[in-house]
Amino acid sequence: MQRLTVQxxxxxxxxxxxxxxxxxxxxxxxxxxxxxxxGIATVYRGLAALESFGxxxxxxxxDKKRYERADKAHHDHMICTNCGHIEExxxxxxxxxxxAAAAKKxxxxxxxxxxxxxxxKKCTQGLDA
Amino acid sequence: MQRLTVQxxxxxxxxxxxxxxxxxxxxxxxxxxxxxxxGIATVYRGLAALESFGxxxxxxxxDKKRYERADKAHHDHMICTNCGHIEExxxxxxxxxxxAAAAKKxxxxxxxxxxxxxxxKKCTQGLDA
DNA sequence: GTCGTAATGATAACCATTATCACTATCATG
DNA sequence: CATGATAGTGATAATGGTTATCATTACGAC
Ligand SMILES: [Mn+2]
Ligand SMILES: [Mn+2]
Ligand SMILES: [Zn+2]
Ligand SMILES: [Zn+2]
Numbered sequence: 001m002q003r004l005t006v007q008x009x010x011x012x013x014x015x016x017x018x019x020x021x022x023x024x025x026x027x028x029x030x031x032x033x034x035x036x037x038x039g040i041a042t043v044y045r046g047l048a049a050l051e052s053f054g055x056x057x058x059x060x061x062x063d064k065k066r067y068e069r070a071d072k073a074h075h076d077h078m079i080c081t082n083c084g085h086i087e088e089x090x091x092x093x094x095x096x097x098x099x100a101a102a103a104k105k106x107x108x109x110x111x112x113x114x115x116x117x118x119x120x121k122k123c124t125q126g127l128d129a
Numbered sequence: 130m131q132r133l134t135v136q137x138x139x140x141x142x143x144x145x146x147x148x149x150x151x152x153x154x155x156x157x158x159x160x161x162x163x164x165x166x167x168g169i170a171t172v173y174r175g176l177a178a179l180e181s182f183g184x185x186x187x188x189x190x191x192d193k194k195r196y197e198r199a200d201k202a203h204h205d206h207m208i209c210t211n212c213g214h215i216e217e218x219x220x221x222x223x224x225x226x227x228x229a230a231a232a233k234k235x236x237x238x239x240x241x242x243x244x245x246x247x248x249x250k251k252c253t254q255g256l257d258a
Numbered sequence: 259g260t261c262g263t264a265a266t267g268a269t270a271a272c273c274a275t276t277a278t279c280a281c282t283a284t285c286a287t288g
Numbered sequence: 289c290a291t292g293a294t295a296g297t298g299a300t301a302a303t304g305g306t307t308a309t310c311a312t313t314a315c316g317a318c
Contacts, residue, residue: 001295002284002294002295002296003283003284003285003295003296005283005284005295005296005297007296007297008296023274024274024275025274038297038298039297039298039299040275040298040299041275041276041277041297041298041299041300042296042297042298044274044275044276045276045296045297046296049296060191062189063273063274064273064274064275065274065275078230078231078234078236078238080236081239087234087236089230089233089234091226091227091229091230093222093226094223094226094227094230097220097222097223097226098220098223098243098245100220101207101218101220101223101245102207102245102247104218105207105216105218105249105250106249106250106253107207107209107216107245107247107248107249107250107253108247108248108253109207109245109246109247110210110246110247110248111245111246111247112243112244112245112246113242113243113244113246114227114241114242114243114244115241115242115243116227116230116231116236116238116240116241117238117239117240117241117242118231118236118237118238118239118240119236119237119239120234120235120236121234121235121236124235124236124237130264131263131264131265131315131316132264132265132314132315132316134264134265134266134314134315136265136266137265152305153305153306154305167266167267168266168267168268169267169268169306170266170267170268170269170306170307170308171265171266171267173305173306173307174265174266174307175265178265192304192305193304193305193306194305194306
């Protein structure tokens, strides 16, 4: 990425201004709504470029990739399979034990992704009622 | 799944006879090679049906879903980003801590997927050489 | 055997993502 | 300025894994 164009700046600002996990289409629609229309291909390229520079983070879900602010500490995600809510969490010991597990297999870790599925607090209450 | 048809039995036998993590296309090709041609749509449906009955397991990777035998204890995966090798591991403490992390957020866990990325033993040696 | 229905398989459709390509914006240099 | 050189844009085609459609076939119950 040689140029942080207005389009890419708009993507970055949008993501930095929220705690959401955005997919490409949501980003495009939000920018259109904000009066800054942008081509969907540009969104995809912009997201990839911004991520490669560490300006945003992403999680690869089953169907699509979602992007979020990079100025948060590393964390993993719990996803409610009922309402789609994404809860963040971090657990230092889990991280450490992952390193240990990798070392045991002679694996040189470069990254990981832990996704937990289930029912969020709100949906669990709904099911009980 | 009301019927364990010959096609589905063939898929199940194929997967149970190996330790590989198969994608749909690999299954179809293997069965064709084994003299038991099968439609690709039937493979997809068969895999989904077998999984829903707990006869096989799956992991959802970024690009595609891969299936494996279900008669192994629960485990997670390390994937070599250089050669594609998939290493399996399990860590009881990590599992326990995941439960704890979920409980802390009021989340009722139904499943999880931990994928670690990096370089396998073999590829790490190759890089050093 | 007949009927109801699950499963098959060829193929179309779907959908997120990537590639293509003509065009535009930006920057360095003469 | 003018001129390139080239990174980026955006409309759109293409890709690839997966799912839907639908006519046909295989099973099982009666
Ligand atoms: Mn997050
Ligand atoms: Mn496995
Ligand atoms: Zn929920
Ligand atoms: Zn490797």
